[in-house]
Amino acid sequence: MRQSQLFPKTIKQAPAGAVAVNHKLLVRAGFVDQLMAGSWTLLPLGWRVINKINNIIREEMNATGAEEVLMPLMHPKEVWEETGRWNSASEIMYKLRDVREKDLALAFTHEEIVLDLVRKHLQSYSDLPIKIYHFSTKFRNEPRATGGILRGREFMMKDLYSLHATEEDFWKYYEEVKEAYLKIFSRLGLNAIMTEASGGVFTDKHTHEFQVEAVSGEDTIYVDKTGKGINKEIFAGTEAEYKKITAIEVGNIFAFGTYYSEKMGVYFTDKDGNKKPVWFGSYGIGPTRVMGTIVEVFHDEKGIVWPESVAPYKYHLIGLNGKGEDLYRKLQDNGVEVLFDDRDVSAGEKFTDADLIGIPFRLVVSDKTGDKVEIKNRKTGETKLESLNVILHE
RNA sequence: CGGGGUGUGGUGCACCGGAAACACGCCUGGUUCGGGACCAGGAGACACUGGGUUCAACUCCCAGCACCCCGACCA
Numbered sequence: 447m448r449q450s451q452l453f454p455k456t457i458k459q460a461p462a463g464a465v466a467v468n469h470k471l472l473v474r475a476g477f478v479d480q481l482m483a484g485s486w487t488l489l490p491l492g493w494r495v496i497n498k499i500n501n502i503i504r505e506e507m508n509a510t511g512a513e514e515v516l517m518p519l520m521h522p523k524e525v526w527e528e529t530g531r532w533n534s535a536s537e538i539m540y541k542l543r544d545v546r547e548k549d550l551a552l553a554f555t556h557e558e559i560v561l562d563l564v565r566k567h568l569q570s571y572s573d574l575p576i577k578i579y580h581f582s583t584k585f586r587n588e589p590r591a592t593g594g595i596l597r598g599r600e601f602m603m604k605d606l607y608s609l610h611a612t613e614e615d616f617w618k619y620y621e622e623v624k625e626a627y628l629k630i631f632s633r634l635g636l637n638a639i640m641t642e643a644s645g646g647v648f649t650d651k652h653t654h655e656f657q658v659e660a661v662s663g664e665d666t667i668y669v670d671k672t673g674k675g676i677n678k679e680i681f682a683g684t685e686a687e688y689k690k691i692t693a694i695e696v697g698n699i700f701a702f703g704t705y706y707s708e709k710m711g712v713y714f715t716d717k718d719g720n721k722k723p724v725w726f727g728s729y730g731i732g733p734t735r736v737m738g739t740i741v742e743v744f745h746d747e748k749g750i751v752w753p754e755s756v757a758p759y760k761y762h763l764i765g766l767n768g769k770g771e772d773l774y775r776k777l778q779d780n781g782v783e784v785l786f787d788d789r790d791v792s793a794g795e796k797f798t799d800a801d802l803i804g805i806p807f808r809l810v811v812s813d814k815t816g817d818k819v820e821i822k823n824r825k826t827g828e829t830k831l832e833s834l835n836v837i838l839h840e
Numbered sequence: 841c842g843g844g845g846u847g848u849g850g851u852g853c854a855c856c857g858g859a860a861a862c863a864c865g866c867c868u869g870g871u872u873c874g875g876g877a878c879c880a881g882g883a884g885a886c887a888c889u890g891g892g893u894u895c896a897a898c899u900c901c902c903a904g905c906a907c908c909c910c911g912a913c914c915a
Contacts, residue, residue, distance in 0.1 A: 455865090457851065457852095457864090457865085458851080458852080458864060458865080458876075459851055459852040459853090459863095459864070459865095460852085461851085461852090461907095461908095462846075462847085462851085462852070462853085462907080462908080463845085463846070463847095463907060463908035463909080464908075465908070465909065469908095480907090482906085482907085483906085483907065483908085535915085537913080537914095538913095538914080538915080554915075555915055557915085584915095586914085586915090588913085588914070589841070589912075589913050589914080590841095590909095590910095590911090590912090590913075590914095592908085592909080597914085605915095653915095664914090695914095698915070700915070728915080730915075764874095766873075766874060767873070767874095768873095791873095791876085792872085792873065792874090792875085792876070792877055793873065793874040793875065793876095793877095794873095794874075794875035794876050794877075795875085795876045795877090796874090796875085796876090797874075797875045797876080798875065798876045799876080801875090810874075812873095812874065813874095814874070820874095
């Protein structure tokens with residue numbers, strides 16, 4: 447991508463009132479734009495990051511045997527009444543009425559939709575387990591949207607749902623997803639602390655959150671010596687034995703047992719010929735919140751420092767003295783992800799923007815570099831001259 | 841939902857009861873060219889909305905709206 451064509455340009459001043467680091471940096475560097483409180487456009491750079499995050503999640507979901515789908519975001523009232531959540535989740539659910547006076551809800555989660563889907567297709571124990579997930583927008587009427595993109599009223603979520611014939615099979619998969627989640631966060635460059643938390647009305651102690659330590663975190667958790675966390679809301683230990691930290695919740699997994707299945711009549715015929723309700727769980731990660739969290743954790747005074755796995759591009763090529771075209775073409779031809787700063791602006795402006803945007807490796811070609819290329823690591827600041835071939839072969 | 845703060849060119853901000861300043865950005869020309877270059881010229885705001893006070897309101901008062909922060913809340 448040529449930076450001269452990239453929309454939009456970076457901006458020097460952070461938005462008025464912006465306090466959260468992710469808010470300031472993501473807006474200044476041109477990754478996101480705010481429409482209203484809790485509602486953001488993912489701009490070209492931001493969308494690339496989200497896709498990187500989603501692809502990592504997708505790979506690990508698929509590795510557990512789950513299949514990707516896409517479910518509707520506008521739901522009929524009736525399906526939500528079956529579980530009682532049309533009323534009980536009123537505060538968080540956006541409701542609307544169309545011109546035919548039909549009551550609708552905007553998706554804040556998809557348990558009811560999945561169960562409605564499955565009951566139409568589920569007959570026998572041999573149809574189970576079913577594991578489906580999707581990436582989609584969630585609408586939640588948060589009392590207070592805050593922290594840049596960390597807490598929005600409209601945000602992206604990957605939600606996985608699994609349905610099982612037996613409790614044993616359910617817990618086996620639950621553990622599998624737990625491991626998959628830890629792997630996902632590790633690949634995203636984050637150290638996620640698996641944390642026991644209260645599960646709300648319908649869940650027992652088997653609810654787990656994935657928390658990332660950050661000074662800007664909204665949650666307080668206690669971490670034991672093995673690295674496991676306990677959310678403050680259920681903490682009953684002695685403070686001296688734990689490390690108390692603030693953290694951002696980037697994922698959460700829920701075990702529902704057969705509660706919802708029974709409410710919605712999701713039964714199958716078991717081996718013994720009896721009808722039984724399915725065991726049900728859901729598993730969520732918020733990619734947009736993950737992006738914000740990464741910025742909260744990985745930045746310095748100059749800008750963002752993206753982990754390589756989620757960076758919008760691997761290389762930021764800066765051409766000085768009118769150079770760089772040849773190298774840009776070579777990198778493109780070799781399928782290397784590169785943002786080429788071909789703009790007619792000063793070297794200083796290019797360097798400053800590169801630091802702000804935070805792509806892992808900066809390449810400079812100029813009169814100074816001769817037939818070599820200067821490569822600088824955004825994270826360590828380490829700089830060295832390399833030949834073209836070394837870079838192309840990396 | 842309770843408390844607080846803020847609303848002024850595209851962005852960030854200043855001022856003030858009496859014809860709206862500065863910086864950045866933008867446009868034109870020239871000089872520059874390895875850490876947000878410089879010179880010259882130029883365009884661009886009736887000050888969130890609606891009331892009120894006043895001879896006179898961007899400025900004071902009231903209401904509303906929006907955004908940010910703290911709290912409550914948080915599948």
